Amino acid sequence: MTDQLTTSAQPAEPADSDGSAPPGRRPSRRPGPPRLVVAGRDLTLEAGFAVLLVAFVAIAGSTTDAFLTEGNLTNLLKQMVTTGLLAFGMLTVILTGGIDLSVGSVVAFSGIVAAGLSAGLPVPLAMLVGLAAGTGFGLVNGVLVARFQLAPFVVTLAALTTIRGLAFVYSETPVAPEKEGFFELGSAVLGPLPVSTLIMLAVFLVGGIFLSRTPAGRSLVAIGGSAETVRLAGIGVRRHVVLAYTISGACAGLAGVILASRVGIAQPSVGTAFELDAIAACVIGGASLAGGKGSVRATFAGVLVLALINNLLNLYDVQSFWQQVLKGLIIVAVILVQRTGRFRTAGAPNPADPGKARLS
Amino acid sequence: MSSTARTALEIRGVRKAYGSTEVLHGVDLTGRAGDVLAVVGANGAGKSTLIKILAGAERMSAGELRLDGERVELRSPHDAHAHGIRTVHQELTLVPQLSVTENLLMGHFPRRFGGLIDWRAAHARARELLESIGYGAIDPRTRAGRLTVARQQMVEIAKALVSEGGRAGPRVLVLDEPSAVLAGGDLESLFTLIRRLQRRGVLIVYVSHRLAEVTELATTIVVIKDGRIVAETAPERTDENELIRLMAGRGPGRLYPARRPDAGEPLLTVSGLHRPGEFRDISFTLRAGEITGLFGLVGSGRSELARCVFGAEPAHAGSVTASAVGTAPGSTSEAAGASGGHRLFRSPREAIAAGLALVTEDRKRTGLVLGLSTAENIGLTTLRTTTRGPLLDTGRRRREVTAMVERLDIRPAHCAGLPVRTLSGGNQQKAVLAKWLLTGPRVLLLDEPTRGVDMATRAEIYRMLDELARAGMAVLLISSDLTEVLGATDRVLVMREGRLTAELPSDRTTEDTVLAHAIGHTA
Numbered sequence: 001m002t003d004q005l006t007t008s009a010q011p012a013e014p015a016d017s018d019g020s021a022p023p024g025r026r027p028s029r030r031p032g033p034p035r036l037v038v039a040g041r042d043l044t045l046e047a048g049f050a051v052l053l054v055a056f057v058a059i060a061g062s063t064t065d066a067f068l069t070e071g072n073l074t075n076l077l078k079q080m081v082t083t084g085l086l087a088f089g090m091l092t093v094i095l096t097g098g099i100d101l102s103v104g105s106v107v108a109f110s111g112i113v114a115a116g117l118s119a120g121l122p123v124p125l126a127m128l129v130g131l132a133a134g135t136g137f138g139l140v141n142g143v144l145v146a147r148f149q150l151a152p153f154v155v156t157l158a159a160l161t162t163i164r165g166l167a168f169v170y171s172e173t174p175v176a177p178e179k180e181g182f183f184e185l186g187s188a189v190l191g192p193l194p195v196s197t198l199i200m201l202a203v204f205l206v207g208g209i210f211l212s213r214t215p216a217g218r219s220l221v222a223i224g225g226s227a228e229t230v231r232l233a234g235i236g237v238r239r240h241v242v243l244a245y246t247i248s249g250a251c252a253g254l255a256g257v258i259l260a261s262r263v264g265i266a267q268p269s270v271g272t273a274f275e276l277d278a279i280a281a282c283v284i285g286g287a288s289l290a291g292g293k294g295s296v297r298a299t300f301a302g303v304l305v306l307a308l309i310n311n312l313l314n315l316y317d318v319q320s321f322w323q324q325v326l327k328g329l330i331i332v333a334v335i336l337v338q339r340t341g342r343f344r345t346a347g348a349p350n351p352a353d354p355g356k357a358r359l360s
Numbered sequence: 361m362s363s364t365a366r367t368a369l370e371i372r373g374v375r376k377a378y379g380s381t382e383v384l385h386g387v388d389l390t391g392r393a394g395d396v397l398a399v400v401g402a403n404g405a406g407k408s409t410l411i412k413i414l415a416g417a418e419r420m421s422a423g424e425l426r427l428d429g430e431r432v433e434l435r436s437p438h439d440a441h442a443h444g445i446r447t448v449h450q451e452l453t454l455v456p457q458l459s460v461t462e463n464l465l466m467g468h469f470p471r472r473f474g475g476l477i478d479w480r481a482a483h484a485r486a487r488e489l490l491e492s493i494g495y496g497a498i499d500p501r502t503r504a505g506r507l508t509v510a511r512q513q514m515v516e517i518a519k520a521l522v523s524e525g526g527r528a529g530p531r532v533l534v535l536d537e538p539s540a541v542l543a544g545g546d547l548e549s550l551f552t553l554i555r556r557l558q559r560r561g562v563l564i565v566y567v568s569h570r571l572a573e574v575t576e577l578a579t580t581i582v583v584i585k586d587g588r589i590v591a592e593t594a595p596e597r598t599d600e601n602e603l604i605r606l607m608a609g610r611g612p613g614r615l616y617p618a619r620r621p622d623a624g625e626p627l628l629t630v631s632g633l634h635r636p637g638e639f640r641d642i643s644f645t646l647r648a649g650e651i652t653g654l655f656g657l658v659g660s661g662r663s664e665l666a667r668c669v670f671g672a673e674p675a676h677a678g679s680v681t682a683s684a685v686g687t688a689p690g691s692t693s694e695a696a697g698a699s700g701g702h703r704l705f706r707s708p709r710e711a712i713a714a715g716l717a718l719v720t721e722d723r724k725r726t727g728l729v730l731g732l733s734t735a736e737n738i739g740l741t742t743l744r745t746t747t748r749g750p751l752l753d754t755g756r757r758r759r760e761v762t763a764m765v766e767r768l769d770i771r772p773a774h775c776a777g778l779p780v781r782t783l784s785g786g787n788q789q790k791a792v793l794a795k796w797l798l799t800g801p802r803v804l805l806l807d808e809p810t811r812g813v814d815m816a817t818r819a820e821i822y823r824m825l826d827e828l829a830r831a832g833m834a835v836l837l838i839s840s841d842l843t844e845v846l847g848a849t850d851r852v853l854v855m856r857e858g859r860l861t862a863e864l865p866s867d868r869t870t871e872d873t874v875l876a877h878a879i880g881h882t883a
Binding site: 292 | 670672707708709711712713718720725726727728729730731732736740741743744746747750751752754795799
């Protein structure tokens with residue numbers, strides 16, 4: 001048996017009486033596309049995104065004067081905050097093998113509650129209540145999924161409609177806060193950067209450390225790979241799943257409050273289909289909806305890609321329905337490119353992968 | 361079907377390589393119609409690859425296959441099927457939610473006008489089919505998932521024999537470990553069926569670990585080892601000992617370390633454990649310095665028992681008592697609440713705290729997180745405690761993992777950062793062991809730890825278990841491999857249909873005796 005592992009992994013012994021390992025999955029000898037390895041870390045994905053983003057910016061800058069203006073760039077930075085926050089929360093849930101469809105409704109509810117309460121309460125407190133509401137919804141989702149073993153898709157689909165309904169129950173009409181202080185969170189800048197963008201960056205930074213360097217974060221990722229393995233290792237699976245949904249709810253609550261503050265008005269109908277952008281960002285970033293696989297950095301890149309697409313299509317004055325069509329096609333294209341690269345290097349996906357079997 | 365001496369299947373120089381590794385190095389086989397061609401070999405010898413090639417699931421890298429003298433290319437399972445090569449795989453492939461009829465006739469149901477399925481005719485045809493091969497006791501309307509494993513296996517065989525729409529029936533029937541889940545009367549009816557098919561001129565390729573039945577059934581026995589045919593013989597010219605020697609390429613004694621001296625204090629006492637539908641009234645004791653085997657056929661409840669002892673499944677009644685937890689054997693100091701008294705572990709975490717470890721049967725599903733690195737997998741059991749402040753102590757984990765990789769000789773040596781899925785089966789199993797050894801267990805439960813593991817690694821695993829036992833650990837080795845369960849242990853517990861039926865000293869017990877207790881044919 002060879003004990004060298006260079007470009008190709010050491011092939012497993014012929015899987016006798018162990019038919020679950022189709023050999024097609026084994027890394028092939030054929031050299032894949034070139035990999036960029038810096039200090040022992042494979043940065044191909046990151047480099048790929050960097051090239052993509054530079055290309056986006058170059059094309060945008062050279063074809064329209066409106067792109068590289070301070071106003072547009074600030075706008076771009078602010079617009080990506082909502083998708084960014086939702087995407088990070090979504091990633092934590094997707095890593096566990098779940099999905100959170102309720103985030104768009106939470107954005108609406110948290111925003112409208114914060115806006116409504118700001119009339120009677122100090123603004124920061126009202127905003128905290130909005131954030132807490134989102135966190136609470138996430139907690140309930142998590143408990144239903146983890147404790148009662150309901151399918152994440154069903155639980156959060158029910159939450160999507162319930163919470164949307166609650167937002168309308170709270171106020172059928174848009175709520176316009178009167179206190180000036182309410183608008184600060186969404187409009188303040190610190191140097192060249194909007195404060196809301198900085199908050200989102202902080203969430204990604206702290207969240208990235210949480211997912212990669214803490215026992216709880218690693219447990220979440222491992223649960224998405226094989227919950228039973230994790231449970232047998234003496235780690236509480238339920239509490240970690242609850243935690244993931246709670247984080248997603250909190251991110252959505254924060255996004256809702258920031259959005260209401262930036263727009264200056266809270267609408268009960270806002271946030272429809274926001275969950276789709278969040279999921280798209282994760283998937284563009286290479287996350288697997290089966291769980292156990294996903295990257296914080298690449299998800300952030302996915303957020304940037306989506307924000308740029310939106311911004312450019314607006315600048316080019318593309319009609320909004322065509323924008324939706326183009327956005328869908330671009331997402332598929334990005335994922336296809338990524339997938340092809342991965343297939344050649346890592347071999348075909350394993351159909352017997354246990355993670356895939358329980359896609360919910 | 362004039363002559364029974366007709367050569368039904370001939371393969372010449374079959375090679376198969378995965379990437380740069382060749383696992384079949386030019387295999388020749390010839391089988392005549394009506395033969396039972398038995399293929400025996402150790403785990404990893406290449407039997408499964410050969411079967412996959414015959415079934416059309418894998419394409420050979422070189423070589424040729426002839427059916428009735430005619431050269432045939434098998435590009436897909438469908439090709440193999442169309443040419444009359446039918447395969448019953450070891451893993452059950454029935455759709456549990458569908459009826460037996462639907463499973464049998466899938467894709468070619470009898471239709472009524474309008475294209476609707478004629479259920480009455482379908483059930484009748486399924487019943488007829490089952491009766492024609494002696495499995496008339498199975499009701500075709502039952503959902504497949506509700507049948508016992510043995511009966512599902514029978515349906516699998518029936519499914520392989522369906523001859524659809526005028527196409528030729530089976531000419532070659534490949535059976536991969538068909539008896540693994542059968543016992544007693546079910547086994548007898550399988551043998552009867554095989555003899556009936558023989559008379560109809562079907563060539564049976566029979567792959568099995570059970571040498572006794574191979575010598576009873578086969579007309580020709582082929583021994584495969586390390587991807588080559590090392591012997592071809594007739595059952596009357598050989599015996600089990602010779603076959604084992606041919607398969608292993610060494611005396612069986614070398615594979616297993618010497619037995620251990622007398623056992624020490626009891627470390628785990630299970631008493632009256634009961635879980636409805638799985639096992640009842642199970643009592644046994646595991647002692648320091650001893651390796652105890654647990655043998656049972658599939659469905660006997662052995663894996664469920666292990667999971668229950670470990671707190672992964674609740675029990676209905678009974679108790680599991682771990683003796684005092686201490687770092688050194690013989691220590692009587694007690695860890696907080698984790699020991700003493702008659703109780704059950706309510707979760708794996710409690711069991712781990714009491715010094716238990718469980719290597720599960722299915723390492724890909726419940727032993728490893730395949731997407732993570734080897735280091736993360738080995739570090740999983742100690743994830744919660746390997747911290748510095750709120751963060752993981754990556755330095756300490758690296759040291760612990762490196763030490764384990766060295767101690768267990770996990771290959772490649774730099775596997776820590778590699779995805780664990782790229783390791784070979786044997787090295788994956790070592791990684792699972794490493795994960796548990798990091799918790800410093802005193803009672804080690806292992807469920808089929810050598811399944812899908814090559815011979816060399818098996819020998820290492822046995823040696824490692826021996827060392828651990830000698831250092832004062834209590835080891836429970838659950839296995840459906842008779843040779844292993846006797847060779848690697850000091851005593852053997854036998855389970856049948858959820859009950860413990862025997863406790864036997866390993867050095868004075870034959871495989872037949874163990875099997876008799878497991879099947880229920882005690883003299």
